[in-house]
Structure formats: C-alpha cells, structure tokens
Amino acid sequence: xxxxxxxxxxxxxxxxxxxxxxxxxxxxxxxxxxxxxxxxxxxxxxxxxxxxxxxxxxxxxxxxxxxxxxxxxxxxxxxxxxxxxxxxxxxxxxxxxxxxxxxxxxxxxxxxxxxxxxxxxxxxx
Amino acid sequence: xxxxxxxxxxxxxxxxxxxxxxxxxxxxxxxxxxxxxxxxxxxxxxxxxxxxxxxxxxxxxxxxxxxxxxxxxxxxxxxxxxxxxxxxxxxxxxxxxxxxxxxxxxxxxxxxxxxxxxxxxxxxx
DNA sequence: AGACGTACTTACCCACAAGTGAGTACCCAA
DNA sequence: TTGGGTACTCACTTGTGGGTAAGTACGTCT
Numbered sequence: 001x002x003x004x005x006x007x008x009x010x011x012x013x014x015x016x017x018x019x020x021x022x023x024x025x026x027x028x029x030x031x032x033x034x035x036x037x038x039x040x041x042x043x044x045x046x047x048x049x050x051x052x053x054x055x056x057x058x059x060x061x062x063x064x065x066x067x068x069x070x071x072x073x074x075x076x077x078x079x080x081x082x083x084x085x086x087x088x089x090x091x092x093x094x095x096x097x098x099x100x101x102x103x104x105x106x107x108x109x110x111x112x113x114x115x116x117x118x119x120x121x122x123x124x125x
Numbered sequence: 126x127x128x129x130x131x132x133x134x135x136x137x138x139x140x141x142x143x144x145x146x147x148x149x150x151x152x153x154x155x156x157x158x159x160x161x162x163x164x165x166x167x168x169x170x171x172x173x174x175x176x177x178x179x180x181x182x183x184x185x186x187x188x189x190x191x192x193x194x195x196x197x198x199x200x201x202x203x204x205x206x207x208x209x210x211x212x213x214x215x216x217x218x219x220x221x222x223x224x225x226x227x228x229x230x231x232x233x234x235x236x237x238x239x240x241x242x243x244x245x246x247x248x249x250x
Numbered sequence: 251a252g253a254c255g256t257a258c259t260t261a262c263c264c265a266c267a268a269g270t271g272a273g274t275a276c277c278c279a280a
Numbered sequence: 281t282t283g284g285g286t287a288c289t290c291a292c293t294t295g296t297g298g299g300t301a302a303g304t305a306c307g308t309c310t
Contacts, residue, residue: 008237010228011173014152014221016237017228022147024298027139041257048136052299057258078256078307088231095227096139102220103135103142106213112133112141149268166287177269182288203277203286254309260302269294278285 017095020066023059025051027096030085033069034093038084049115068092142220145191148184150176152221155210158194159218163209174240193217 010016021027025048032047033039039047045056060083063069068089074080085093107114135141146152150173157172158164164172170181185208188194193214199205210218232239 007235008232009240010232010237011153011240012156013225013228013230013232014156015228016232017224018146018152020228020231021143027143028136031137031139042255053258054260054300055298058298073257076256079258079305081257092227095223098220098223099142100138102217103138103140103145105138106145107133107135107138107141110132112135115134115136167285178288179270179290180268183268198287201286204275204288206287252310254307256306256308257304259304261300262302263298263300265296265298267294267296270292272290272292274287274289276286278283280281280283 017092020063020068020092021096023055023062025055026059026063029056029059029063030068030089030093030096033083033085034090038082041081041083044083063089142217145188145193145217146221148180148187150180151184151188154181154184154188155193155214155218155221158208158210159215163207166206166208169208188214 008016008019010019021030028048029044032044036043036047041056041060044060045051045053048056060069060071064071067086070084070086072082072084074082106112133141133144135144146155153173154169157169161168161172166181166185169185170176170178173181185194185196189196192211195209195211197207197209199207231237
C-alpha cells in the first residue's frame with residue numbers, strides 16, 4: 001500500500017521531521033486541528049479548499065500512524081468522527097511556527113498571494 | 126524545464142516555506158552549507174551520500190533562484206565553484222532548527238537510526 | 251421519490267520528482 | 281596512455297504522490 005512508514009534511516013532530525021510533514025496537505029491539517037482543537041472529517045474537507053477526500057483520509061491515517069493525530073469514532077446513526085492533535089502533534093506544530101513565520105516573511109518579500117478562501121479562516125484567529 | 130518557481134498562491138507561511146524546502150536533499154544542503162560556511166560542488170556531493178549529481182545541481186540551482194544560496198564561480202584551470210548561504214538561507218536554516226530538534230526527539234522515540242556515512246563525514250571536520 | 255449529508259473505499263490515470271548512465275572539456279599524476 | 285579529478289549537461293526510465301470519479305450504507309430533508 002502506498003505511503004508512510006519510512007521510519008528512517010534518517011540523515012538528521014530535519015529529515016525525520018520532514019518525513020512526517022511531507023505531503024501536500026499535512027501542514028495545513030496540522031494547522032487546522034491546532035486552530036480548532038477538534039474537527040470532523042467534513043469540516044476539515046471544507047477547511048482545506050481543493051483537497052480530495054482520498055488525500056485527506058490518506059494523510060489523516062498516516063498522521064495517526066505517526067502519532068500526530070487522534071481519531072475518535074462515535075458509533076452513531078449518521079457517522080461521526082472527530083480528529084484532534086496528540087501531544088506530539090501539538091509539539092510538532094509548535095516546532096513549525098518559526099518556519100511559518102519565515103514563510104510569511106518570504107511571501108511578503110516576493111509578493112506572493114494567499115489562497116483566497118483560507119484568508120477568511122486565517123483572519124478570524 | 127523542470128521544477129521550481131511555484132511562488133504561490135500559498136495557503137499560509139508554512140506552505141510558502143515548504144515550497145522552498147521541498148526536495149529530497151534541500152534541507153540537507155542547507156545544513157551542510159550552514160555547517161561548513163562554504164562548500165564546493167564535489168564536497169557537497171561527498172557530504173550527501175546517495176545524492177546524484179543531477180539532483181544536487183538541480184536543487185542548488187533552484188535554491189539559488191529562490192535566493193537561499195550564493196554561487197561563486199572561479200574561472201580557473203580546473204573549474205572551481207563555491208556555494209554558500211545568503212542571509213535568507215541562514216535565516217531559513219535558523220527557522221528550521223526547532224523542527225530539527227523535534228525530529229531528533231522523534232527519532233529517539235521511534236528508535237530510528239541515522240544514515241551511517243553522514244556521521245563519519247560530520248565527525249571528520 | 252429523489253436529493254443531500256455522514257465518512258469513507260476502490261479503481262484508474264497521469265504528471266513529475268528522482269534515479270541511471272553517458273558525454274563534455276580540460277588538466278594532472280602514475 | 282590510462283585513469284582520475286574539476287563541474288557540469290542531456291537523454292531516458294521509473295516510482296509514486298496526488299487527482300478524478302464512482303460506489304457504499306444509512307438517514308433526514310424536501
């Protein structure tokens with residue numbers, strides 16, 4: 001089956017961290033979960049404009065395997081699943097903060113634009 | 126021609142930073158250049174066991190385009206090219222430090238091993 | 251009765267990141 | 281004269297990350 005579980009050997013810590021964050025949407029998922037604390041599948045899908053259901057699930061599963069997110073299933077009539085960050089997910093998110101700051105600075109430098117839909121969500125925090 | 130130059134639109138700062146760091150060897154190149162200050166092409170190749178010449182050059186060129194590394198050519202009999210970090214490269218590397226720390230911690234947790242050759246190369250200087 | 255919402259799974263496809271291997275032009279040491 | 285070192289370029293191939301679209305099982309809304 002596809003991806004995940006490289007689990008080293010790594011060249012260094014950054015390599016190990018990147019292995020876990022690599023994937024088009026993982027950093028965003030991390031950020032969403034950190035921001036909202038806990039989110040349902042469909043909420044995440046709506047929060048990440050452009051993500052496909054396949055990739056969302058795949059990434060969530062990998063991040064669960066890597067111990068970054070917690071998956072809570074409620075056996076209810078309309079299915080309900082809640083995702084949240086584990087302590088490792090939280091600490092990873094914290095470790096990503098300086099990188100995010102650098103990236104924001106870079107966006108300012110090169111005059112890159114933001115994805116519009118996200119702006120609303122970001123502006124509210 | 127291949128890669129590079131996505132230049133947004135980005136979802137957020139992390140997205141923008143990842144765009145620049147994405148690539149199998151970029152973080153390692155960053156680390157090497159930061160560690161040694163300035164390195165020649167062949168030195169980098171030897172310092173990153175397993176990298177192909179094609180990828181090394183490709184990544185170096187992209188990082189140069191992104192304003193992370195400086196390329197100094199000496200028009201000498203045996204060609205000589207020196208690579209070093211720009212101030213943006215240095216600051217990016219600094220922003221990656223917490224991530225590296227997190228990754229190292231994760232390696233300890235899951236008991237991942239390091240690539241051996243790198244250890245020797247690092248120890249030697 | 252049909253559309254829509256929940257949370258997925260499965261199959262198929264393609265673009266591109268990355269690997270392989272050879273070639274270039276020049277010089278030096280054995 | 282063969283081999284190795286400098287720093288690349290170019291053509292070809294492969295692996296896979298990610299996209300698209302459909303199906304599933306159940307329930308409510310209109």
